[in-house]
Amino acid sequence: MKPKVGVFGASGCAGCMLSIPFLEDEILDIIGQVNLLSFSLIKGRNINDEFDLVFFEGVICHNDDLEVLRKVREKTKILVAFGSCACTGGIPATRNFVDESKFNHLRHKKMDFIADREPMPIDHYVDVEYHLPGCPPSQPEIVRFLKQVLLGKDFRPFDKPVCYECKLNRNRCLLEDGKICFGTLTQGGCDAICPNGGYECWGCRGPAQDVNIEEVYTLFKDKGIPEEQVRNRVTTFMGMRMKEHDKTLKLLRQDQTKKQETKQEAK
Amino acid sequence: MTNTIKLNHICKIEGHASLTLGIEGKKVTTCQLHAIEGSRYFEGLLLGRQFVEAHEISSRICGICSCGHNIAAIQAQERALGIQPTEQTKLLREILTLGERIRSHATHLYFLALPDYLGYESAIAMTAKFKNEVAAALKLVKLGNDMVRIVGGRVMHQISCTVGGMLKIPSKADMLELRKQTMDCFPDAEATLKLFFGLQYPDFKNESEYFCLQEDNNYAMHSGRIVSKSHTFEQEKYHDFIKEYQEDYATSNFAVKADKPYMVGSLARVNNNFNLLTERAKKMVADSPYTFPSFNPFHNNLAQAIELVDALDRTINVIKKLDLKEEKVIQPDFKQEMHGISAVEVPRGTLWHEYKCNEKGEITFANIVTPTCQNLRNMEKDIRAYVEQVVDLPREKLVLEVEKLIRAYDPCFSCSTHFLKVKWVK
Numbered sequence: 113m114k115p116k117v118g119v120f121g122a123s124g125c126a127g128c129m130l131s132i133p134f135l136e137d138e139i140l141d142i143i144g145q146v147n148l149l150s151f152s153l154i155k156g157r158n159i160n161d162e163f164d165l166v167f168f169e170g171v172i173c174h175n176d177d178l179e180v181l182r183k184v185r186e187k188t189k190i191l192v193a194f195g196s197c198a199c200t201g202g203i204p205a206t207r208n209f210v211d212e213s214k215f216n217h218l219r220h221k222k223m224d225f226i227a228d229r230e231p232m233p234i235d236h237y238v239d240v241e242y243h244l245p246g247c248p249p250s251q252p253e254i255v256r257f258l259k260q261v262l263l264g265k266d267f268r269p270f271d272k273p274v275c276y277e278c279k280l281n282r283n284r285c286l287l288e289d290g291k292i293c294f295g296t297l298t299q300g301g302c303d304a305i306c307p308n309g310g311y312e313c314w315g316c317r318g319p320a321q322d323v324n325i326e327e328v329y330t331l332f333k334d335k336g337i338p339e340e341q342v343r344n345r346v347t348t349f350m351g352m353r354m355k356e357h358d359k360t361l362k363l364l365r366q367d368q369t370k371k372q373e374t375k376q377e378a379k
Numbered sequence: 380m381t382n383t384i385k386l387n388h389i390c391k392i393e394g395h396a397s398l399t400l401g402i403e404g405k406k407v408t409t410c411q412l413h414a415i416e417g418s419r420y421f422e423g424l425l426l427g428r429q430f431v432e433a434h435e436i437s438s439r440i441c442g443i444c445s446c447g448h449n450i451a452a453i454q455a456q457e458r459a460l461g462i463q464p465t466e467q468t469k470l471l472r473e474i475l476t477l478g479e480r481i482r483s484h485a486t487h488l489y490f491l492a493l494p495d496y497l498g499y500e501s502a503i504a505m506t507a508k509f510k511n512e513v514a515a516a517l518k519l520v521k522l523g524n525d526m527v528r529i530v531g532g533r534v535m536h537q538i539s540c541t542v543g544g545m546l547k548i549p550s551k552a553d554m555l556e557l558r559k560q561t562m563d564c565f566p567d568a569e570a571t572l573k574l575f576f577g578l579q580y581p582d583f584k585n586e587s588e589y590f591c592l593q594e595d596n597n598y599a600m601h602s603g604r605i606v607s608k609s610h611t612f613e614q615e616k617y618h619d620f621i622k623e624y625q626e627d628y629a630t631s632n633f634a635v636k637a638d639k640p641y642m643v644g645s646l647a648r649v650n651n652n653f654n655l656l657t658e659r660a661k662k663m664v665a666d667s668p669y670t671f672p673s674f675n676p677f678h679n680n681l682a683q684a685i686e687l688v689d690a691l692d693r694t695i696n697v698i699k700k701l702d703l704k705e706e707k708v709i710q711p712d713f714k715q716e717m718h719g720i721s722a723v724e725v726p727r728g729t730l731w732h733e734y735k736c737n738e739k740g741e742i743t744f745a746n747i748v749t750p751t752c753q754n755l756r757n758m759e760k761d762i763r764a765y766v767e768q769v770v771d772l773p774r775e776k777l778v779l780e781v782e783k784l785i786r787a788y789d790p791c792f793s794c795s796t797h798f799l800k801v802k803w804v805k
Binding site for chain 1 (some may be wrong): 442445499518
C-alpha cells in the first residue's frame with residue numbers, strides 16, 4: 113500500500129508547499145510513490161483520513177490554524193514541520209519581540225481580536241517527528257527526506273552550521289565585508305545557498321547545535337555594528353529558538369508575555 | 380426565503396478563503412468573500428528595521444510573487460534614495476519578473492484552472508490522460524524557476540537583488556543556456572495558448588475598470604504610469620486616489636475606486652496594453668476567435684496564456700540586450716528623511732510598496748497593497764452578476780461555476796491578508 117500523504121498550511125506565504133510542485137523533475141515520480149490524499153493548493157477533492165506523512169507549513173497565529181494543526185496531528189504518524197514558519201515561527205514570530213504599538217494600528221478594527229494569537233512554531237502546540245527548516249526549505253533536502261522516509265528509514269538533519277558548507281564552497285567570507293552574516297549560528301543543510309549568491313545568511317534554518325551567541329554579538333560589536341541591529345536580525349527568523357541562548361531576547365519575550373497576560377486579566 | 384451557500388476553504392488558490400452567498404429567488408442578496416488567513420502584520424514588523432532589510436522581509440509576504448515583492452521594495456527604496464540602477468540591473472530584474480510570470484501563469488493555468496475545464500479534481504488526476512499537457516506545464520514551470528534561480532540565486536525568495544544593483548551577476552554561459560531553454564519552450568507556450576483558445580468559457584460579460592502600468596514603447600512591468608479607461612496618474616500620486624477601507628467579515632484588504640471596484644492582473648494588462656504585446660502573441664490572438672479588450676473575467680485565463688507566449692519572446696529580447704559584466708552595487712547614503720513608492724506588475728496585477736525612512740536609515744512607514752486585495756471587491760461584483768445569470772443551475776454545479784470564476788482571477792490570499800485598508804476616492 114502506498115503511504116498516505118497530506119500537505120497542510122497554517123498562516124504563511126504558501127512558498128514552502130509550492131516548493132513541492134516546483135520539484136519539476138521529481139514531482140511525477142514522487143506522486144507515483146504516494147497516495148496524495150490532501151493538498152488543497154493543487155487538489156479539489158481532499159480527504160482527511162489517517163495520514164502516514166504530513167508536511168505542515170506556516171505559523172500558528174489564529175484559532176483556525178491551531179484547530180487544523182491539532183486535527184492533523186491526531187491522524188498523522190509522521191508530522192513534518194515544514195519551513196521556517198512551522199519550525200521557528202519565521203518572520204511572523206518577530207512580532208513576539210517587538211512592542212505592540214508597532215503593529216496595533218494594523219489590527220482589524222471591526223473584527224474580533226480573539227481569533228488572533230501570538231505567532232508560534234507548530235511544535236509549541238504539538239509534537240512533531242521531523243523539522244525541515246528553511247525559508248524556503250532546501251529542495252534537495254526535501255527529496256533526500258522523502259527518499260529516506262518513504263523507505264522507512266530515519267532522516268538525519270545536517271549537523272553542521274551553514275558556515276561549514278560555505279567554506280566548502282570556497283565563498284568569500286561576508287563577515288570580512290562587515291555584513292551581518294549568521295553562517296556561524298545557523299543550522300546547515302542548505303548548501304549555504306544565500307552566501308553562494310553573495311547574500312548574508314539570516315538564519316532562516318534556526319540555530320545550529322551548541323551556538324555561542326554571546327561570542328557572535330562580540331564579533332559584530334568589534335566590527336562596529338550596533339547590537340540592536342544584530343539582535344533585530346536574530347529575531348527575524350529564529351527569535352523563538354534563540355531566546356534560550358540569548359538573555360536579552362529572553363527578557364524581551366518575558367516582557368511581551370507579561371503585557372499580554374495583563375491585557376488578558378483586564379478583559 | 381434566503382438560500383445561503385457557504386463555500387468553506389476554497390481549493391486550488393493560494394492561501395485560505397471562503398465565500399458566503401445569500402440568494403433570494405433569483406437575486407443575490409449577500410456576497411462576501413472571506414480571506415481567512417491569520418494576520419502577519421508585515422508593515423508593522425518593518426518599522427524600526429534598517430531600510431535595506433525591507434526587501435528581504437517583505438518578500439515573505441508571498442511565495443509565488445516573492446520576486447515581485449522583492450523588486451517592488453527595492454525600487455521603492457532606490458527611488459527614495461535617488462539611486463538610479465544600471466541598465467544591466469534593470470534587465471536582470473526584468474528576467475526575474477518574466478520568470479516569475481512564466482512559472483506563476485503556467486502553474487495557475489495547468490494546475491489550478493485547467494482541471495475545472497476538463498472535469499478533473501486536479502492536474503494529478505489528469506496525468507494519465509493528458510500526459511503531454513502535464514509535461515508542457517512542468518517544462519514551463521521549470522523554465523520560469525530556472526530563470527529566477529539563475530538570476531536570483533534561488534527558486535523561491537530570491538537573494539541576488541539588492542538596493543543599488545545585483546549581488547551576483549550570472550555567467551554568460553548560464554544566459555546562453557537559458558536562451559536555449561527558452562527557445563525549446565516556445566512550442567509548449569504556443570500549445571498552451573491554443574489549448575486555452577479551445578476551451579469553452581462561460582458566456583458572461585461584466586465590464587470593469589481595468590488598471591495596470593503603461594509605458595509608450597514597452598509592455599510595462601517595473602515602471603510607467605497607472606492607466607485605466609478613464610484615469611491616468613503617476614505612481615507617486617496613488618495616495619490621491621486611494622484611501623483606507625475595512626470590511627467586517629474578512630481579514631484582508633479591499634480597494635475601491637469611488638466605491639466602485641476595479642480589476643488588476645493579466646486581463647487588465649492585455650486589455651490596456653494589447654498593442655504592446657509581442658508580434659507572435661498578437662498574431663496568435665488575431666488568428667483566434669477572441670478579441671481584446673474582453674469584459675469576460677473568465678478570459679483572465681486566456682490573458683495569462685497570451686502573456687506566457689509574450690513573456691518567452693520578451694525573455695529572448697532581454698537576453699539579447701544583455702552584455703554581462705561585473706558591476707559594483709551602488710551604496711545607499713542616508714542623510715535625511717526619505718520616501719519612495721514603487722508599483723510592479725506581478726502575475727496577479729499591480730503591486731504597491733511604499734516606504735519612509737529617517738536619517739539613520741530606519742524604516743518609519745511601510746505600506747504594501749497587493750493585487751488580490753485590490754481585486755476582492757471586483758470578484759464579489761462579478762460573482763453577484765454571474766450567480767444571477769446561472770442561478771437556475773443545480774446547486775452543486777452552481778458552486779463549481781462560482782469556484783471557477785474565483786479561480787479565473789488567480790487570487791492569492793497569502794498576500795491579501797494584511798490590515799491596511801484601501802479606498803479609492805476620486
